[in-house]
């Protein structure tokens with residue numbers, strides 16, 4: 118790839134070391150782990166090892182780790198599965214208004230089934246307030262879901278406080294940790310979570326593979342019926358190469374978490390400083406410090422973010438207007454709207470997300486290009 122890729126929150130390239138580890142499982146080690154013969158047993162061993170690796174990295178038991186088709190399926194399973202399995206205790210759910218569509222749309226679907234959902238708003242920095250969650254709790258609340266860190270503005274959420282509130286009241290706590298995994302330390306006991314979702318392609322692993330952690334004793338129905346794969350909880354022949362890949366990618370990301378996060382946040386800060394200095398009216402969206410290392414979401418006041426992105430694309434710089442899932446629809450960001458930005462500021466906002474392979478030179482070139490284009494668009498009133 119030539120050009121400068123600043124859209125790591127949408128997806129990341131597969132790490133070469135991960136690819137190497139995956140390759141044999143496409144060909145010579147092609148077995149179906151459900152087969153009882155030696156070919157199948159080799160695959161079982163690889164999947165068991167991957168599950169042990171993921172469990173250890175999350176501080177979980179291997180029996181609490183399920184492999185899925187990605188973050189979206191994990192989010193669906195967590196919310197839908199827990200809601201259905203616990204409906205006898207109540208039918209009220211609390212989630213934040215800034216969740217990923219995989220969570221928001223699932224919550225809406227549950228509402229159509231008769232569940233009631235409270236969507237808790239955020240402060241101007243994009244942070245959920247624990248007291249707002251507390252105020253939303255009812256006698257029939259069965260689950261609280263708040264993401265670990267937001268995908269659009271990068272704001273890290275106070276999930277310690279919120280999970281403690283949930284635990285005191287015997288309410289399940291679910292967190293979408295898709296953006297946090299590999300970027301922030303994660304452990305299922307600190308804070309205490311009952312359900313947690315992760316996706317491979319956000320930390321240099323393969324696409325189409327995810328993880329759902331379900332605490333033992335936490336009831337969650339299966340959503341995919343079929344064979345008895347994943348201990349009877351998710352039918353479908355195991356995607357062995359991707360299972361091997363996500364575990365390796367997660368291990369590598371956790372191994373160099375500190376180092377990568379320092380490096381990436383330094384690049385990101387260098388970029389932000391320069392933009393804020395050179396572009397009048399530019400401001401940073403999200404929290405100044407409690408944010409994901411790679412995220413820079415900037416409001417360019419008055420200009421059209423789509424025009425900026427279009428011009429950047431022509432110069433070989435890839436960024437995004439927010440989430441990849443809503444970007445295609447040109448719908449204004451529900452996250453920026455929940456933070457209280459005006460319609461114009463929402464339209465004028467662009468997300469740049471840095472990764473471990475970006476260089477200082479790229480950050481400087483991108484900042485220069487963004488500055489020039491933004492100034493030009495401000496002058497022409499676009």
Ligand SMILES: *Cc1c(COP(=O)(O)O)cnc(C)c1O
Pocket residue numbers: 126127186187188189190192217219264267268293295296316317318319325326327
């Ligand atoms: C990308 C993302 C998802 C969806 O994961 P997929 O593996 O692409 O389905 C869910 N939640 C968040 C916060 C994400 O960033």
